[in-house]
Structures are given as structure tokens and as C-alpha cells.
Amino acid sequence: MTYKFLDSFKFDNGVTLKNRMVMSPTTTMSSFYNGRVTNDEIDFYGARAGGVGMIIGEVANVIASGKGFEGELSIADDGDIPGLTKLANTMKQNGTRAVLQIFHAGRKSNDSILRGQQPVSASAIKAAFPADSQEPRALTTDEIDEIIVAFGDATRRAIAAGFDGVELHGANTYLLQQFFSPNSNQRTDKWGGDRDARMGFAKAVIASVHQAIVANADRPFLLGYRVSPEEIETPGIRLADTLAFVDMLANSDVDYVHTSMGSAHRTSLNDKTDHEPIMTKLVKQLAGRKPLIGVGSVEKPADAEDVLGLGADLVAMGREMIREPQWVEKVVDGDEASIRYQLSPSQMDELKIPRAMQDYLKGAFYSVMHFTTDPNTAVDYQNEAAPMEGFEKKM
Template identity: 65%
Template sequence: MTQQFLEPYHFANGLTLRNRVIMSPMTTMTSFYNGMITTDELNYYSARAGGPGLVITGVANVNALGKGFEGELSVASDDMIPGLHRLASAIQQQGARAVLQIFSAGRKSNHQILRGEQPVSASAIAASYPAGSETPRALTEAEIKQLINDFGTATRRAIQAGFDGVELHGANTYLLQQFFSPNANQRTDQWGGSLANRMRLPLAVIDEVQQTIAKYATRPFILGYRVSPEEIETPGIRLADTLAFVAQIKTKIDYLNLSMGSYQRTSLNDKADTEPLLAKFARTLNHAVPLIGIGSVETPADAAAVITGGADFVALGRELLREPQWVQKVAAGDAAEIRTTISPADLDELAIPPVMQVYLQNSFASVMHFTTDQQAATNYQAQLAPMEGFEKKL
């Protein structure tokens, strides 16, 4: 019997995926200094696009102040379109649909990365982690309106580059989340204060992107949104806030993507609540819009559990680094040969770019299951994982 996650999926706008496995967006740190795509990145994506139904790229900044780290992809100017077209084509030629994830890092940047400019955010409040984060300046009303426009312009470029959609990165403590967060956003104007006001920027960006898609797309083009369910700071985003936000946007987007280190994640703030967050979001969406379940999915049993838990799609991140042929092996009944560990000696063979190799071994060693790591794997059911905003940058 075919696993449900291997069955095709048809979006309401006509876009079809060959299966319900998603390649999760992952940082490569391999783009050129100005954000243009490199051959190493093209090879990396091409090696993994032969199995999933959809590949979501690592983040691309929508403007110069949105850059969060070196080696980051950019969609901030029309100069990027030819390279982005090569990226979309490299993915689509292997049979997967291609979605470009777009964002602004906000206060999760620094003056060195921004070439002397001060980071920006909702308010002039430094992030609580990592230690020593720089204090940003608060965006002005005019800059907020320009930011909204920049997300729309980035979407137009993604359409012209041939992508099948964009995903707004509203997770991992980046700028869209910063405006939604009572920790980062302590404004007293229309963009801050109440929950409704803190939703205002993400909702405005979604509306701008929708209008851009309606204006420029000549074939099915989807809009996804990624959220982090909770923050651990006080004050900070709580689960009820995010569920309320999701209820607001579910008629405006084509899918919702969660950012969690484990698909079995329970509340980080309410330890008495043992219901998986996946089930809570599935209940809120009630399949009105598809939900991507994610986090520590390694085996077909994990993938099946994500679907059983209420998700419509299952996303693989680290596992597709270890095993680019995951989908093909499962489909062929060869799951016993799936790699769930990875040897540092195999990174070149797996088409993982050299800079990304260093990044994985330095910042993500605890979650990669390296064969040289003698420590037991960490369970992220009840704690944040490095990829949720704790990662250190090179």
C-alpha cells in the first residue's frame, strides 16, 4: 500500500505536487557576497530535488537591510532574476516544484553584515539571544510602507524567475515575527501594542504579496507562510497568539509551514499541556489550507506519524542532507537503506557546499547525527532546536 505522503497533492489554484514530501528551507551560506546564486548551491538543490514534491529554498532577503548573514541569497534587485531563474530551473528539472522563501532578518543582524548600517526592527530593543545582540533602530512609518512594498517586489521577481511560489518567513525570530512579538515590538502606534496591531505588518505583507501574484502570475503560483508557534521570552508570543494569527490568515495563504525541531513538539511555556502542537494547528486550519508538519522526521514511520497527526504535508530538512534519495528509496521499498546518520567524509559526495559543511559542523553538530559524534541525539520535543533561532553565525 502506498504511503499517504507519497500521494499527489492538488492545490486549489491548480498547482499539482507529485507527492506530499517537502524539502524544508535550510541555510546554505553559499551565495556570493551580493546574494547571487552560486554553482555549488545549484548542485546542492539539484541533488535533492529528484524526490520531494516541493523544494523550499533557504531565505532570500528582500532588501539590503534585510540581510541576516553572509552567504545569504537575495531577491532585492532585478539583477538577481537570472540567477534565481537558474535556481528555479535546477529544482524543476528534477520534477519538484520550487518555492522561494523570502524575508528580512530585522534585529537578527549586525552592522558588520549590513556594511556599517544599524539593524532595524519594530522597536529599539536588542534580541535576548544570542548574547551581545546589537540594539536595532525602530523602523519609521515610511520605512514600514517601503518594507511592505519590498516584499511585493520580491514576489514579482520570484514570478519572473519562474518559481512556483514564495514563502514568507515569519518564524525563527526574524522581522515579521519581531513585529508580531510583544518582546520585540513595543511600539505605541498602529503597528504595535494590541495583538491586532502586532498582526498588522504580517497581514499587510500577505495582502501585498497576494496583489502582486494576481497582477503578475500567469500560471498557478502559491503563497506560503512560516510561523514559530511560541517564544520563550517574557513577554513573548504565546501559543494562543499564534493560533489566533493563523485563524486570521488561513483564507489568505496556500499553506502554513511550522518551524519546530520536532514534529512531536508540545508547548514550551505550558508544560501541563501535553497535546502536540501539530494537532492544535491542524484543528485550527481544519484542512481549509494545507499544513506542513516538520521536525526530526527521519524514517517513513515518522513521516506517516506527521500525516496521522493532522498535517497535509511532511517536511524533511536535515534528513535530506543525509539522504538526498530518501523519497526514491521509500517509494522503491528500500527504506532499510536510508541513511539517518552522516559521515563528515561523505559531505562532498552528498553535494553539500564547502561553506555549508563548516556551518553544519560548527553550528549544527548537535542535530546532524554525525557518525563522529559520540553524544546521544537530543530530543527537541520540549525545547528549541538550533535552527529555530539559536544558531550561531560564522
């Protein structure tokens, strides 16, 4: 069978993908204590490279205060470059493009992870989820400037390490989203205020990263941005806010927009009378100005075709790539019958899933991984947020 997702794709800046399938960021939680790359990470990505057109590597913090969890990658220091170089080379097997997601966790951290330091955010407002979240300290203007510079420095390191791009993690309630949210950003200086003013931090980070690319890249280098369409807090980000934000992205220096949703057919979490898929709204808002990476419970080839049918340009898979590292290769070979759609706990070592990641999958992610030992029916995230989106509340 002929699939559109196997067609090549060319970004406006010249970067070409051999097909339209993307491995979305999948957190392994397997870096060393200082954020340096481990062999477990190399093995995990090595098993999944070569088939998909692009891998977006798991998130890396751009500055020490931005660490959000144990076992997290770092791109905050030049000493990180050798390990990241090995990681990039591993991802780029057989023509797969390698992009690294970079971020600052903001208030989605705690003083244990930060070794005694209080987490920081736009304002001193505690996150609603999880329930034991700590109150952050509001960043000073000097610290905000330092973080903006850190994103540019991280991009320089990603270029030096051989990646084909970076993706700004502006989703899943991390710092970039925190500055845009009326829930977490209640500042009265230039970094807060109305919706347009709350876009200021993201605009400054995009500008810093773009400048680093212009100054350091000797090849076409991608700049992506990931967004979460809604928040469930009040006040919080609503679809109208996100559509305005995406309009800003469409006119910015980013090369693509990547959405974060548990289902590609997600409708509004807050307006139950709105039955139009969010993906459709994003496609309309972008109006061809930037490519869109669609995501959300893509498992079978028909699911990937469906995402393209909704108007997305590229299709991302996360959980299915954990279960089936050779998904694309099996489709190309006409061997779809052997694709794994469930994950056996006894096969995780064979699938090169790091032990720390195995514990996480069997814990917080158990309900979304289709474990062969799970007697429960899979959850449909069309009308509710998934665990990976930063929420812990079912709608």
C-alpha cells in the first residue's frame, strides 16, 4: 500500500526529511546526575534511528535552574558537547534528521531536584498539578535576561554537537508556557500584562536562538516550537489565546510548529460545545505559513495517514516508537502484521528501554502504554488531557 507519510518533506530553510514520520520527544530519565549522556540513551536512540525522517530528542535544560527531573539531559555547559555529539551521531543513522528539544522547567521542578534551590517562574504562583507542587520564586529581570541568553548558548552547543535543529519546549506547562499563561504569569513589568505582552518572553527566546543559528550554523538548521493548546486552570490558556500565539509563530523565525496532545482528534477541554478538532483549528490559523507536526495516539499506519488528512504536514509518534522501534521499516517492507501495538514488560530490555524509563513507564505512564499485563481498556484522550501533557486531572 502507498502511504503519504512515506513521502519526503522539505522545510523552507532547505532541510529535507526522507519521510514525514517524526519520533516525538520521549523522556528516558537516564542521563548522569550532571546531565551528561549515558550509554543507555545511546542504545535507546540507536535502536530507533534510521527509519523515521526525524527524531526529536528528549528535553535538555539550558541552565542549571531549569532542571525539571532527575536523569534529565543538560545542554547548559560546553562540557556537555562531547556526549551530545555522540547522541546526535547515533540519531542520524541512515539519513534520519536529529533535533534536540531544549527548555527550562520553571515551576515544574522542586528544591530536591534543584539541590536546595527554590524553583523559579514568571510569578510566585504554585502550580495546581501535582498537588505537592512547591511555590516558585518570581524571576528577576536580570535572571530572565540570563535565561534568554542561555537558550542561545544552548543552540550554539547543539550546532557544535551536530544536531540538525532545536525545538523550543513551549508546552506541557514548562517555563515558556508559564510566561504565556495568565495563571502563572501575573507580572506587572514588561514581561507580564495582556496576552500580547505575555508573548514577550517566547519572542525573546526565539530571537536569541535565531541569532545563535545565524552566527554559528554552517548548514541549514531547524528551529521548532512546541505548544500545548489549552490549560484547565482558571485563569489559564484557552484556544483563542493559543491561536493568537500560533499566529505570532507563523510570522516568526521558527521553521515549524509542533503540538502536544494525547489525541490527534482532541477537541476543546474547556468548551464542550466546540466539536472541531484542535488540529483543524491550528491548520487554519497557520494557513500554510509554517509546517505543523501533528501528534496524539498515532499507532497504526492508518492513524498517521489520518493526521495528514487533518492537514498536518508531519506526523509524530512517541509511545508507539517506544513499543515498536522498527515501525517505519516494517511499513516499508510490507511487514505491518509484525508491528507491536502492545508492550510486554519482559521485552523492555530487548527493546533497549533504559531501566529508569522502564520504572517510569510502569508507574506514571502505565495507563497509556498498552502493557500486555494491563487488563484495562486503553483511554481515549480525545476529550481529556493525557499524563504526558503536564496535567494530573481527568476531565
